[in-house]
Amino acid sequence: xxxxxxxxxxxxxxxxxxxxxxxxxxxxxxxxxxxxxxxxxxxxxxxxxxxxxxxxxxxxxxxxxxxxxxxxxxxxxxxxxxxxxxxxxxxxxxxxxxxxxxxxxxxxxxxxxxxxxxxxxxxxxxxxxxxxxxxxxxxxxxxxxxxxxxxxxxxxxxxxxxxxxxxxxxxxxxxxxxxxxxxxxxxxxxxxxxxxxxxxxxxxxxxxxxxxxxxxxxxxxxxxxxxxxxxxxxxxxxxxxxxxxxxxxxxxxxxxxxxxxxxxxxxxxxxxxxxxxxxxxxxxxxxxxxxxxxxxxxxxxxxxxxxxxxxxxxxxxxxxxxxxxxxxxxxxxxxxxxxxxxxxxxxxxxxxxxxxxxxxxxxxxxxxxxxxxxxxxxxxxxxxxxxxxxxxxxxxxxxxxxxxxxxxxxxxxxx
Numbered sequence: 433x434x435x436x437x438x439x440x441x442x443x444x445x446x447x448x449x450x451x452x453x454x455x456x457x458x459x460x461x462x463x464x465x466x467x468x469x470x471x472x473x474x475x476x477x478x479x480x481x482x483x484x485x486x487x488x489x490x491x492x493x494x495x496x497x498x499x500x501x502x503x504x505x506x507x508x509x510x511x512x513x514x515x516x517x518x519x520x521x522x523x524x525x526x527x528x529x530x531x532x533x534x535x536x537x538x539x540x541x542x543x544x545x546x547x548x549x550x551x552x553x554x555x556x557x558x559x560x561x562x563x564x565x566x567x568x569x570x571x572x573x574x575x576x577x578x579x580x581x582x583x584x585x586x587x588x589x590x591x592x593x594x595x596x597x598x599x600x601x602x603x604x605x606x607x608x609x610x611x612x613x614x615x616x617x618x619x620x621x622x623x624x625x626x627x628x629x630x631x632x633x634x635x636x637x638x639x640x641x642x643x644x645x646x647x648x649x650x651x652x653x654x655x656x657x658x659x660x661x662x663x664x665x666x667x668x669x670x671x672x673x674x675x676x677x678x679x680x681x682x683x684x685x686x687x688x689x690x691x692x693x694x695x696x697x698x699x700x701x702x703x704x705x706x707x708x709x710x711x712x713x714x715x716x717x718x719x720x721x722x723x724x725x726x727x728x729x730x731x732x733x734x735x736x737x738x739x740x741x742x743x744x745x746x747x748x749x750x751x752x753x754x755x756x757x758x759x760x761x762x763x764x765x766x767x768x769x770x771x772x773x774x775x776x777x778x779x780x781x782x783x784x785x786x787x788x789x790x791x792x793x794x795x796x797x798x799x800x801x802x803x804x805x806x807x808x809x810x811x812x813x814x815x816x817x818x819x820x821x822x823x824x825x826x827x828x829x830x831x832x833x834x835x836x837x838x839x840x841x842x843x844x845x846x847x
Contacts, residue, residue: 434718435841436602436661437682440520442512443778445655445765446481450515455782458790463764465639465651471621478635480621481653481766483508494577501560503541506573508656509618513574516614520660521680525580529666532583532610533575534601536593536617538770540567543622570618583610588770592691593617594657595773595828595836599689601661611666616658616774625769626652640735642760643744643806645797650734653766657774659781661686684781687823688719688839707835708746712825715837721823723751728789728819730780730826733760733806734767743827744802757807757819763793773828773836780824780840787821
């Protein structure tokens with residue numbers, strides 16, 4: 433069985449600016465979904481999961497001059513990557529170590545180009561932001577801030593982008609193209625973003641209700657999250673080179689992963705959840721695990737009519753009558769689209785580390801088509817009977833049928 437050490441993780445979202453704040457919000461069942469505050473739009477009727485910092489505040493945290501050209505997406509990415517690198521003790525370059533950055537995003541620098549669009553016709557004072565528009569520019573800005581990466585790649589597969597970045601990171605290590613990979617995703621809210629999902633008529637005007645019979649759509653969110661992946665050999669070598677450093681222990685293992693694309697529809701999932709079913713079964717096979725060994729499913733769970741039914745049917749196909757506790761943490765963070773797979777990877781790791789199952793907020797009425805209910809707030813943020821989590825399955829499904837399943841495991845299962 434092939435696995436990869438996760439030696440660092442970082443996250444910023446509507447429920448916290450780091451892992452500790454995120455953990456507290458999850459355990460105390462505090463959602464970050466709230467009325468719009470930072471995005472300048474007339475569509476204030478839609479609640480969202482915004483990061484509770486202005487761009488200027490993030491620049492101050494990072495020590496970036498106010499005059500420097502940046503975007504909200506890249507700033508959130510820098511904050512999350514910095515936390516991950518610090519935990520993995522990789523903030524400085526290492527000799528003879530190839531470190532890669534793989535980042536998933538779709539919005540990229542659109543937050544700035546849509547604000548300055550009309551200015552581009554009037555004068556050239558904002559032209560520097562034209563170059564920040566594309567997806568890859570946010571990854572390059574993150575990489576330039578740290579200056580330690582020998583390989584930089586951007587993934588854009590809609591809502592599975594960050595999960596695919598993690599999967600690609602593992603493959604780069606497996607193939608010897610990198611020793612260490614920082615992988616995840618970042619995404620900011622924009623007018624185009626909000627208006628696009630509104631045009632699909634899948635935004636809820638209330639806090640979203642994943643896997644509820646009366647679900648009415650998703651709440652958009654923003655954020656960034658990354659994990660540090662490395663092989664056991666690289667980790668052991670780092671310990672030998674710097675034996676006196678602060679004790680370093682892997683947080684968890686990436687033990688299985690799979691990506692599939694059923695290409696059923698441009699935006700909708702298939703009625704029988706074929707793509708999701710294939711992603712989960714292939715990830716289980718890669719991890720050499722049976723469905724019965726999964727202790728918790730961090731579902732994609734957007735709160736839309738189509739996704740929750742399709743994913744729920746796929747879960748039933750995979751797990752039969754023994755469905756493990758399942759919840760969608762998008763009821764906390766909102767749907768952070770391309771960053772979602774990164775956020776939910778870090779949340780899955782926190783669940784493993786602290787042995788708790790995040791609640792599926794706002795659930796009240798079971799879906800008649802499904803045989804199971806999500807793990808809800810009535811179970812308590814911290815289960816009085818510890819669930820003893822060993823393996824967590826995290827789902828991320830994107831437009832066009834591009835879906836990815838990741839499996840995270842505790843260390844002692846592989847040692």
